[in-house]
Amino acid sequence: MLDIAEAKRLIDSAEIVSFDVFDTLIRRKVDSPLAIFHLMKAEVHDLTEGAISDFRSIRVQSEKNALEKARQNGVEEVTFDDIYRAIQELTGIDDSIISKLQELEIETELKCVDIRFVGYDLFQYAKMLKKKIVLASDMYLPRNAILSLLERAGVGGFSVFYLSNELMKTKREGDLFVHILMDLQIEPSQIVHIGDNPKGDIASPRALSIAAFHLPRSMVSFRQSSEFAKTLDLAGRKSWSLTKSVIDAMIADRFFDDCGKSDMDSFFASDPFQFGYTALGPMMLGFSFWLYREAKADGVSRLYFLSRDGEIMKRVFDELFPFEDFGIETDYLYCSRRMTRVPMMKNRFDLLQPIAKAIHARTLGNWLESNYGIEADKIDKELFERHGFVGADESINNKVDREALTALVLEIENILLDIASDERGSLLRYLSQKGLGTGKHAVVDIGYAGTMQDSLSSLLGQKLKGYYLAVFGTAAGVKDQLDLKGFVSQYGADDNPSLGICTHRFVYESLICNSEDTVLRVAVHGDGFVPVGKSHGVDEQRKYFVDYAHSGAVALAKEYKNSSPIRPEVSILSSEVSTLTFDTYLRYPMAKDVELLYGIAFEDLYGVVKERYLAAEPGIRKHLEPSQIIWKESLKVKQPVSKPTAKGAESTAKSALAKKNFSGAAESFLQAFELLPSRPNYLRAAAEAYFAAGNRKMALEKLSEYQRLNPKNTRVKARKWVMRFPVLAKIIGGQEFSLQ
Incomplete structure (x- = not known):
């Protein structure tokens, strides 16, 4: 420490x-000095006209050769010129090129240096x-x-x-x-x-x-800060890249340079911002690097990031690839399954489709509102009763009488189609105002089957592309599968055990989704449109967390853009590396890091009635059913045994002082010194507490011990005389040290 x-x-x-x-x-903006040689690779290749294709290997070997030669002469050090003479011996490159390579290495060091x-x-x-x-x-x-x-x-x-x-x-x-x-x-x-x-x-x-x-070094502290960090380091060694090197260095320098802050029981220090910077941030950066390359190659002129998952994606993308520098416009589009589902209903066949699908436990009124946009309190109770239902508050599930449900829907068919028509008109006007479909446009979202992209394309009669964090095989039903591209998965199985977005999909969705309420539809407001949302009653904890976590991810993007020696447009972070920290956290969490997600509810407009949580603290967990905890790994983590700290012992001492328990205070101050021996003031405080308790012998012993550690403190000598002969206090003053 x-x-x-x-x-x-x-x-x-x-x-x-x-x-x-x-x-x-000074430090380098990469995770190791060897990364400097990686950064030089392309320019060295050009300068040497291909004679050196792997500069890192040659540079490392040449330094070894030069040092071996120096040792033969009894010297344990080499110069810059010695190293490059060794390169010349290995490659036969002439002097003028060698000089240019030396200049390039110094230029690269200058580009990477920081305080x-x-x-x-x-x-x-x-x-x-x-x-x-x-x-x-x-x-x-x-x-x-x-x-x-x-x-x-x-x-x-x-x-x-x-x-x-x-x-x-x-x-x-x-x-x-x-x-x-x-x-x-x-x-x-x-x-x-x-x-x-x-x-x-x-x-x-x-x-x-x-x-x-x-x-x-901050990288050493980073990799050894906790068991989680060690696991992360081992997993990351197989997929090293220059971009990863820069991002790891940024994380290490920001959060692990002061090793005193490390906690072997926690990687994220109970800080949502740190979680966003170190776990969510790399995922969003890797996705943005990929998105820019794909959109540029496809000739896309504008990207529409769909609410609510798309907001953090847009914020990160805009930091890395501003329109004025890279030529791709971005916009934020309110859109949700509910927002496109109702407008797409144009006939009886469309109205009957929700009845044919699985129906999760919920109230009848909630099911009608979610699927058809009709407010349950506007349906006459007698209508429900005519079809065998008690009313809108009746609970239904997949065993519901579908014939009765069909009859109910058909009785209000015209009302439902009118609602769909009204919402369709508002949605089309909103999309027109946004300019969607008037150029080579694409939508961006978390995934997974392109249903909203398909709906928007159908409504507009225009072909749209879609870029997603993941595209699963379930996207086979869309009109043009080639218009969907996925970063983590491209038409893979949605139950792939190696992908965190498959094994922990609800956690992904909850933490990527922003803090806005669910968008049901858009409504005209003045000359524009506003989203009409639905608040989720227990979503405050999630909103608090994601606001800070998303700020952390954006901060990483901003810092990368401003200080990385690698330009964003040539940065590559594979999907495996991008999600490494996030997925490792979900699979092998540490006890204190589990606490980050305590009380975060999972919101699902089409899901079950009972609230579900990503994780819950043990005291609350016993009141919940197992199915109400989504992140199963959080249940397997043992709570850490609290370790004594100097600060804790100091607090105990101060409590004892307040109760005039001076002997107890002295013992606690001594415990604080044992835990943090670099703070000899604890000895001084223990001495004063012993003196207040009437134990003059122990007071002098501890003050003498303090004096040996702080020989320049002249006041100690006077205080010791007063402790021996209290009457001296009337002549020279008490000379006591404050117990605070």
């Missing part, structure tokens, strides 16, 4: 502060204390290139820069630190070193009695 307070304490006590450079003060804030904050802290700051780096790049990288990141104000490839001494061997001590003419106790490498930055200086503080 990263303890910044400990780092600052080390800086406080040192005269000179030494910082590593790469992954400490590492956690390291930079410590750097600024040392500057504020007017400490002498030196830099020490094991690096092959020349001095001028590294200085340019530091300048680009905004790092300046150091005294000396010790560079391994100039001195031919390294941190990992320890001789660079020996050189620093001799050059500065200091003792090991006068300097502290801060860096990320366990050997070169930590083990080596400590072997020389130099204090060192470990600042692990």
Whole structure:
């Protein structure tokens, strides 16, 4: 666990502060240094006219060859020129091209460099204390290139820069630190070193009695932050890509750079925004990259994102591919199964179709309203009774008397067709105002069978394309199957156990759907149209969650567009990688992460009457039927045993103080110190609590222990005298330390 307070304490006590450079003060916008060589691949291929097709492999091998050659001469470091001479030996490329390749590598490093804030904050802290700051780096790049990288990141104000490839001494061997001590003419106790490498930055200086503080790379912290993260890392290794490298680095730097925030019981830190950024975000980015390529190749001029699942898709797409730069217009279209189903009813045959389908448990009135748009309270109760029904509130299911139901529908046939005609007219005017079907247009939605696309095409008499997160084999009934394309699935089985959208479809729908109410139809309002919706009574928890989660996904898209070294139009994230975090979460959730979805209800206009939830906390779960919990994996997770924390012990101590239980407070302060030994103030508080309890011996013992850790605190000596001889308080004051 990263303890910044400990780092600052080390800086406080040192005269000179030494910082590593790469992954400490500055970072790369990719998950590893090797990704830099991947980024160069295409340009290297062009510069060498195809002589180097796999630059990463040649670059890595050449550095190894150069280091082996150096070791034969008793040297443990290589220069940038040494590496490129080794490349020349392997490929026979002439000097002019080698120089261009060196320039390209430095340009690529500059394009990928950024500040590492956690390291930079410590750097600024040392500057504020007017400490002498030196830099020490094991690096092959020349001095001028590294200085340019530091300048680009905004790092300046150091005294000396010790560079391994100039001195031919390294941190990992320890001789660079020996050189620093001799050059500065200091003792090991006068300097502290801060860096990320366990050997070169930590083990080596400590072997020389130099204090060192470990600042692990954010990617290392990310991959080791929890069991879930380790599972995710193993699964992701098989599908590495440059785009994945950039996105992983963004996630690591944003949420895992301060390792003190990590929680082995949670990956998402109970934060819907973090969930949206790390799980939903990659899915939406991968889908948008694919959508842009497909729409561009198909010559589509405008994309209509269908409500409500399409809103987050549109927001992410617009961030990555604004119309003014990429030439594809986007619009948000209110549309739902209910909104197209009723207008499509033009005759008796159409009216009878819902009766032939499966009927889930619900009230009769709800079924009529959902399928025909008629409000149940506008139907005379006598009409229900004539056909053997008690009334609109009667519960029905798949065993309902379909003959009686048919007779009921036929008796109000004209009313139902009039409703359908009215809604059809409003819908067509709305679509006309939106311009749908007046050009090469396509609709975008979550999936799965293209029924709304088919309905819109039929209503308009125009051919529309459709792009979906998933298209299943159930789409075989649409008029033109070639007009449907799916990202995760293209006409695959809808029960494919390897796809999360198949195994956890309702969770996908609930978390991708925005916070608007279900749209039933559109109504004329002034010169335009407004959606007429239906509120879902227990949907507030879901709305709260998705608002924050969708903001997280959009934030990832914005950051990718603004800072990624890979342009969005050439970014590729496969469907497997895009959904990896989301699907891994659904299959192997951690206890605290399950809590994110507690109380989120699943809304289904055509579903069952009893409320269903994605997940529910144990106390509520016992009042529900098993069928009311959708996310079955959430039921298998054991609740974590709460671990003691320093903050918790401190809180207990303060409660004891409020009750004047000073001995209990002292014990709790000592427990807090054991849990967080970098906070010696807990010892000081324990001493004061013991003194208040009348235990002078323990008070002096703990204050002496505090004094050994903080020898520069002159007030401690005076306080100890007062504790021994309380009468001195009348002369020099109590000198007591606050218990707060």
